[in-house]
Amino acid sequence: MQNPGVEYFAQNDLPFLRSFDTAIIVNACGSSIDEYVELCKILNTLDIDGVELNLSCPNVKEGCMAFGNTYEGVKKVTEEVRKVLDKPLFVKLTPNVTDIASIAKAVEDAGADGVSLINTLLGMKIDIDKKRPVLANNTGGLSGPAIKPVAVRMVYQVSQAVNIPILGMGGIVNGDDAIEFMLAGAQAISIGAGNFIDPYTSVKTVIGIEDYMKKYNIDDINNIVGTVQMN
Amino acid sequence: MPELLLAELVNKQQLKKDLFKFSIKAPNIVKNSKPGNFVEIRVSEQTEPFLRRPISIYNLDRENGILEFIFQVKGKGTEILSKKEVGSSIDVVGPLGYGTFKYEEYQNIAIIGGGIGIFPLYELAKCAKNNNKNVNTYIGFRNQELVVLEEEFKQVSNNLVLTTDDGSYGKKGFAINFLEEDINKEKIDSIFACGPLPMLKAVQKLAAEKNIPCQISLEEKMACGLGVCLGCAVKTASSPKDSPEYLHVCKAGPVFNSKDVEI
Ligand SMILES: Cc1cc2nc3c(=O)[nH]c(=O)nc-3n(C[C@H](O)[C@H](O)[C@H](O)COP(=O)(O)OP(=O)(O)OC[C@H]3O[C@@H](n4cnc5c(N)ncnc54)[C@H](O)[C@@H]3O)c2cc1C
Ligand SMILES: Cc1cc2nc3c(=O)[nH]c(=O)nc-3n(C[C@H](O)[C@H](O)[C@H](O)COP(=O)(O)O)c2cc1C
Ligand code: FES
Numbered sequence: 001m002q003n004p005g006v007e008y009f010a011q012n013d014l015p016f017l018r019s020f021d022t023a024i025i026v027n028a029c030g031s032s033i034d035e036y037v038e039l040c041k042i043l044n045t046l047d048i049d050g051v052e053l054n055l056s057c058p059n060v061k062e063g064c065m066a067f068g069n070t071y072e073g074v075k076k077v078t079e080e081v082r083k084v085l086d087k088p089l090f091v092k093l094t095p096n097v098t099d100i101a102s103i104a105k106a107v108e109d110a111g112a113d114g115v116s117l118i119n120t121l122l123g124m125k126i127d128i129d130k131k132r133p134v135l136a137n138n139t140g141g142l143s144g145p146a147i148k149p150v151a152v153r154m155v156y157q158v159s160q161a162v163n164i165p166i167l168g169m170g171g172i173v174n175g176d177d178a179i180e181f182m183l184a185g186a187q188a189i190s191i192g193a194g195n196f197i198d199p200y201t202s203v204k205t206v207i208g209i210e211d212y213m214k215k216y217n218i219d220d221i222n223n224i225v226g227t228v229q230m231n
Numbered sequence: 232m233p234e235l236l237l238a239e240l241v242n243k244q245q246l247k248k249d250l251f252k253f254s255i256k257a258p259n260i261v262k263n264s265k266p267g268n269f270v271e272i273r274v275s276e277q278t279e280p281f282l283r284r285p286i287s288i289y290n291l292d293r294e295n296g297i298l299e300f301i302f303q304v305k306g307k308g309t310e311i312l313s314k315k316e317v318g319s320s321i322d323v324v325g326p327l328g329y330g331t332f333k334y335e336e337y338q339n340i341a342i343i344g345g346g347i348g349i350f351p352l353y354e355l356a357k358c359a360k361n362n363n364k365n366v367n368t369y370i371g372f373r374n375q376e377l378v379v380l381e382e383e384f385k386q387v388s389n390n391l392v393l394t395t396d397d398g399s400y401g402k403k404g405f406a407i408n409f410l411e412e413d414i415n416k417e418k419i420d421s422i423f424a425c426g427p428l429p430m431l432k433a434v435q436k437l438a439a440e441k442n443i444p445c446q447i448s449l450e451e452k453m454a455c456g457l458g459v460c461l462g463c464a465v466k467t468a469s470s471p472k473d474s475p476e477y478l479h480v481c482k483a484g485p486v487f488n489s490k491d492v493e494i
Contacts, residue, residue, distance in 0.1 A: 134452075145278040173278060196455040197273055197283055199235060199324075 006042050014046065023049040025090065033067075033077050040085045050087050052167075053078065053112075056094030056119035068094040068119075071106045078110035090167060092116035093158075095147075100154045101161035108162040116167040116190070117158060118151045144193040145171040152184050159185025159226050173201055175208015185226040233327055233457070234259050237320040241297065246379055249304040250347075251313050252289070253321065258296030260325045264288055266355035267332040267448055267486040270300065270325030271456040274311040283324065284308045285453045285481070287351035287425075298325075301350045301380075327456050330484040332446055334359045337421035341413070342388070343369040343406050343434060345426030349380065351448055351485075352425055356387040365389050367417050371406030371430070375399035390417070407433050414441055424448070428494065435489040445489035451480040458482030466493040 009026075017024050026048050030036040036053065043051050055068035055077065067073040078091050091107040093100060095118040107115045120141025125134040133139070151170025159166055168186025172178055173194040181189050194201040209221065218224060242254035260270065271283035290299040304313050315321065332355045334340055340359055344352045349370045360366045368388035372378045373396050385391050392409045393401035402409060407430065413419065424434040425448035438445030451463035463480040468491055470476035478484065478492065 144281050146281075193281070193454075196457075196460060197278075197281060199457075 006039055010042075010046055014048070018047065025050040025052050025088075027052045027054050027092070029054040033080055036077055037080050037084055040081045044085050044087060048087065050090060050113075051081075051085060052090040052092050052116055053081060054092050054119070056092060056096075068103070069097055071102050074103050074106040075110045078107055078112050082111045088113045090114045090116050092119055092167075094119045095150060095154055095170075096122050101157045104158040104162050108164050112164065114165040114167055114187075115158060115162060116169065118147070118154050118170045121147050121150060143171070145173060147171050148177060148180075152180055155181055155186050156184040156228065172205065173197070175205050175210075175212055178205050178209050179212050179224070182221065182225050183228040185228075187222070187225055232263070233324050234263075235324050236260060236322075238298070238323050240315055240317050240319050240321050243315070243317050246301065247377075250301065250379065251304070252299060252301045253312075253315075254292075254297050254299045255321050255323065256296060257298045257323065257325075260323070261291050261293055261296050261298050264291055264298070264326040265331040266334075266358050267330065267351055268326035268328050269351070269456075269485060270298070270323045271327060271453070272312060272324075273322040274308045276322075280308045280311070282308075282454050283456060284312070285327070285456055287448075287485075288326065289350045289353050290357070291354055301347075303347050324456065327481060328485050329482060330486040332423055332448075332486050334364060334421065334423065335362070337364065337444070339365045339367070339418045339420050341367045341369065341410055341417070341419045341422045343371075343410050343422065343424045343426070343430075345371045345406060345430045346373070346377065348424075348426030348430070348448070348450075349384070350425075352423065353380065353383060353387065355423055356384065360387045360389070365417070367410075367413060367419065368392070369394070369406035369410045371396070371426070372400075373397070405430070405433075407437060410434075411437060414443070419443060421445070422489075424489075431494055435494065438489050446486050447489045447492075447494075448486045449480050449484050449492070449494065453481050456481045467491060468493045 026043055028039050028051055030039055067077045089112045091112045093103055097103055104115050120143045122139055123142030124139045127134050148171030155166055155168040165187040166185055167188045168181035169190040172189055172191050178189045191202055236257055238255040238257040241256050244252040246252055269285050269287045271285050273283045286300045286302050289301045302309055304310050342352050342356050356366050356368055366388045367390045368384050369392045371394040378400050381393055394404055394406045395401055422438050422443055422445040431447050454460040454462045458479055464477040465480055467476045467478055
């Protein structure tokens with residue numbers, strides 16, 4: 001994983017992030033169960049509001065994906081981390097699995113406080129002139145609007161399988177997208193790639209959610225969570 | 232601080248079949264820009280194409296707050312951009328990149344560029360010339376058809392060498408061959424380069440052999456341009472083989488000391 005590590009984060013990034021009036025949730029990745037546990041022991045001592053375990057990064061060769069693929073793997077790593085972490089614990093899932101609902105169940109069974117989904121879908125692009133993949137790693141994580149329908153479907157499926165809160169993401173760029181995730185069952189949403197095209201995407205998304213609430217006379221946004229009616 | 236702006240397209244010029252020069256009104260970006268900076272342009276209000284496209288700054292008209300860039304139509308993004316009309320607005324973020332060309336401490340500078348890599352070198356040459364540097368410019372193209380901006384570069388250089396690979400225009404050969412010949416004669420004390428990778432590698436090597444400070448502007452595929460996605464990584468020259476360390480072209484670059492990066 002290309003990042004400077006937890007000590008650097010604690011010394012340099014955290015004070016800066018703390019200067020804003022918002023919750024800080026740290027996304028944590030390791031390459032073995034021991035590493036996840038060690039990392040979360042440190043995170044437990046920091047001034048942060050929660051941890052999101054990343055069990056699903058496709059851009060690292062022998063990465064976290066191995067843990068995210070099976071019920072047993074997800075349950076095991078989540079249980080071990082739960083033992084050392086008192087802060088709110090979210091576990092983030094990869095969509096590159098056959099049955100997302102059963103994986104989410106593992107998160108709930110292991111005692112996490114919530115489940116995040118989806119991470120990036122594994123993708124590949126080929127340069128047809130060079131007849132080679134465009135990405136140096138050959139394959140890579142696909143994000144943004146292209147993956148939104150998959151994400152919404154998975155959030156819905158997971159919402160049917162677990163009772164813990166869902167943090168939904170995947171292609172959200174405006175309020176309408178956010179509402180879709182909430183109707184599907186997400187209590188909260190997050191935005192990744194959308195920030196790359198417009199630094200104000202999050203602000204615009206909040207405004208868009210408020211517009212929707214006005215339009216349908218909704219006083220509390222929680223009232224719409226999971227209220228999609230199936231055909 | 233980079234700024235997000237809907238900038239008016241005040242002038243548009245087609246330099247070649249697939250080459251366009253845009254002039255946009257962006258006073259704050261212009262004020263904060265240095266030679267070597269780039270901007271990221273969102274070509275569509277829709278989400279397709281999704282990501283912004285990185286384009287170098289070609290010229291800064293500080294008096295009028297006009298920023299100029301030149302781009303080649305490559306794929307969907309630049310195609311859409313090329314259809315914008317004068318008076319419409321261009322969605323731009325900039326200036327980007329902390330690594331810019333630093334020429335101030337040198338006197339006899341060599342500027343070398345190839346193909347579409349010459350665009351970011353114009354502002355550098357202009358600034359250096361205005362600051363009484365001896366500017367030796369070497370620009371290379373594959374053939375006569377691709378030659379652009381000869382007059383423009385002549386204006387901002389004390390000495391301009393234009394080459395084509397096939398000799399159909401200017402001098403025959405690679406620009407770097409002529410630079411190499413001039414190093415002693417012109418007492419070249421610094422090299423600034425932008426262009427295709429093979430050229431940059433050759434320049435990097437030449438600078439190392441002659442022990443001349445050298446700055447190169449790199450290109451990488453960029454998703455965010457803001458140092459967030461880590462997609463534009465380049466290996467540092469000092470990092471050990473088994474645990475590579477990276478710098479990010481959009482943030483630490485796009486201009487690097489040629490000794491610092493492995494290209
Ligand atoms: C710092 C920097 C400065 C640049 N300055 C200029 C310039 O002044 N003039 C100019 O003509 N071109 C410049 N380029 C290259 C330009 O960004 C690409 O040609 C352009 O993004 C192609 O987009 P497209 O949609 O037309 O092509 P597509 O092939 O459809 O693009 C697909 C994706 O690949 C990315 N991409 C494709 N080629 C490149 C590339 N060479 N570099 C980075 N990303 C790429 C695009 O951003 C996009 O995300 C620069 C690139 C960088 C990194
Ligand atoms: C460049 C990039 C880097 C990412 N890094 C991480 C990461 O470190 N940890 C993680 O859990 N997810 C990571 N993701 C996944 C996103 O958080 C998100 O789950 C996914 O991209 C879908 O949402 P989006 O379409 O809003 O980006 C990354 C995504 C991108 C595009
Ligand atoms: S383009 Fe995202 S970090 Fe450089």
